[in-house]
Amino acid sequence: MKKIFPIIVFSCALAAFAQDEADDSAQEQDVVFTSIAVLPSEGYGFVQEEYEKLTDKMREAALKVLPRETFLVLTQDAVIKRLGGEENYKKQCTASSCILALGDSAKADFVTRADIVRRGKVIDLRVELYNVKTQGQIGILTGDAKKFEDVLGIVEKKAPIDVFGKIPGAQKPAGSVAGESAKISFWTGIGLEALGAAVMFAGYMKHQEMQNAHDRYKEKESDFGDAWDKVESNRKTRDILYIAGGVLLASGIGVHIWF
Amino acid sequence: MHIMRTAIFLAVFLPIFSFAENSTRKALPGELRQGIVPNFFVLEKNGVNELFRDDIKEAVNKRKAKRVVLSFFAEGCLFCMEEFAILKDNKAELDKQGVLVYLIDAGDDIRKKGKKISEAVKTHAGGLFPLYFDPNFKLLFDFGLAKRGSDPNLPLTLILDSDLQAIGLLEGKMGDDFPQLLWSEL
Numbered sequence: 001m002k003k004i005f006p007i008i009v010f011s012c013a014l015a016a017f018a019q020d021e022a023d024d025s026a027q028e029q030d031v032v033f034t035s036i037a038v039l040p041s042e043g044y045g046f047v048q049e050e051y052e053k054l055t056d057k058m059r060e061a062a063l064k065v066l067p068r069e070t071f072l073v074l075t076q077d078a079v080i081k082r083l084g085g086e087e088n089y090k091k092q093c094t095a096s097s098c099i100l101a102l103g104d105s106a107k108a109d110f111v112t113r114a115d116i117v118r119r120g121k122v123i124d125l126r127v128e129l130y131n132v133k134t135q136g137q138i139g140i141l142t143g144d145a146k147k148f149e150d151v152l153g154i155v156e157k158k159a160p161i162d163v164f165g166k167i168p169g170a171q172k173p174a175g176s177v178a179g180e181s182a183k184i185s186f187w188t189g190i191g192l193e194a195l196g197a198a199v200m201f202a203g204y205m206k207h208q209e210m211q212n213a214h215d216r217y218k219e220k221e222s223d224f225g226d227a228w229d230k231v232e233s234n235r236k237t238r239d240i241l242y243i244a245g246g247v248l249l250a251s252g253i254g255v256h257i258w259f
Numbered sequence: 260m261h262i263m264r265t266a267i268f269l270a271v272f273l274p275i276f277s278f279a280e281n282s283t284r285k286a287l288p289g290e291l292r293q294g295i296v297p298n299f300f301v302l303e304k305n306g307v308n309e310l311f312r313d314d315i316k317e318a319v320n321k322r323k324a325k326r327v328v329l330s331f332f333a334e335g336c337l338f339c340m341e342e343f344a345i346l347k348d349n350k351a352e353l354d355k356q357g358v359l360v361y362l363i364d365a366g367d368d369i370r371k372k373g374k375k376i377s378e379a380v381k382t383h384a385g386g387l388f389p390l391y392f393d394p395n396f397k398l399l400f401d402f403g404l405a406k407r408g409s410d411p412n413l414p415l416t417l418i419l420d421s422d423l424q425a426i427g428l429l430e431g432k433m434g435d436d437f438p439q440l441l442w443s444e445l
Contacts, residue, residue: 032370033306033307035306074307084298104395107300107393133368133395
């Protein structure tokens with residue numbers, strides 16, 4: 001009879017585990033991805049290879065801030081296939097106003113494209129991001145540069161924040177100003193907490209000293225006035241250290257919460 | 260007088276009842292009269308995996324199917340759910356006659372309603388037919404089955420032959436002539 005109880009408990013645990021696994025599996029299947037179509041870059045004054053490099057840079061920028069668990073940046077092949085193949089895609093409009101129509105055709109949730117135009121010695125860059133369902137523009141990046149490589153630099157640096165960072169659910173890019181700031185806040189918080197703990201520990205040590213001084217005072221091991229002064233001095237120092245440590249510790253926790 | 264009333268009743272309502280028993284056929288729009296249906300794709304319930312026209316063609320060849328039914332529906336459409344029950348009840352006959360059925364939700368947001376729709380389809384169609392989504396009515400627009408700015412009348416049932424050429428279009432709930440009409444002359 002005694003053996004039955006552990007068997008029942010084990011069976012229940014096993015069943016609960018199996019249920020959890022089944023739930024997890026069901027949840028995985030229920031994930032609905034947000035799709036982003038990065039359309040092939042357009043413009044004039046550049047060779048095909050350069051447009052492709054720019055498109056790749058755009059995709060890299062998207063992948064920097066869009067978590068792969070819930071977002072899917074459609075591959076170039078997938079975008080072209082959804083738009084009816086290379087030939088059909090080229091037949092469709094390439095004007096800026098057509099980005100939305102292409103996004104709609106590709107059945108993507110968000111659509112973006114980088115356009116570059118060479119005007120004399122200056123290259124103009126324009127990136128637009130639209131929410132296909134609402135047909136609203138939610139991100140834009142403009143800039144100019146003298147060299148094509150500089151255009152890629154602008155996209156690499158700014159597109160994760162000014163374009164893809166505008167998509168709800170996007171993360172802050174690692175290494176960005178925001179990312180660096182978060183890192184600094186984290187370590188500042190840790191530093192304040194450590195300092196607070198150390199000061200409070202010092203306060204505790206003073207408390208011990210105060211008790212010893214108080215014991216000596218009671219046992220009359222030292223002269224009356226000096227023994228009591230030591231107790232008072234230790235008590236004051238202890239209180240100051242406790243307060244200072246508490247403030248530092250609370251500040252550290254505050255930094256973690258607010259930043 | 261009583262006989263007269265009965266006669267009038269029968270004269271008015273019998274044709275309606277007898278008419279309601281058959282499926283309502285609609286003329287094919289111009290977009291579907293030019294051989295194989297226009298290229299298209301629909302999405303799975305995860306919002307990204309696609310089913311292309313060529314995938315259906317491949318399935319037709321693989322299973323030697325004779326007919327393909329694209330059943331367009333939407334969340335909250337009662338007739339659509341009744342239609343699922345008809346499809347479910349005729350599943351064995353559809354398989355026997357080589358009919359591939361695809362349920363395509365039209366116009367609903369996968370993210371907001373996908374789960375609910377999947378569950379409703381599972382309940383009413385028994386999970387016997389593959390479910391896909393056309394979230395922006397794009398497919399219906401491209402097929403000429405809906406116009407921009409106005410919601411289509413659902414359910415719509417598009418019947419294709421094994422070459423994926425449209426051979427019939429039914430509007431509203433299927434009638435008693437379903438599924439026989441799939442292999443009879445439409």
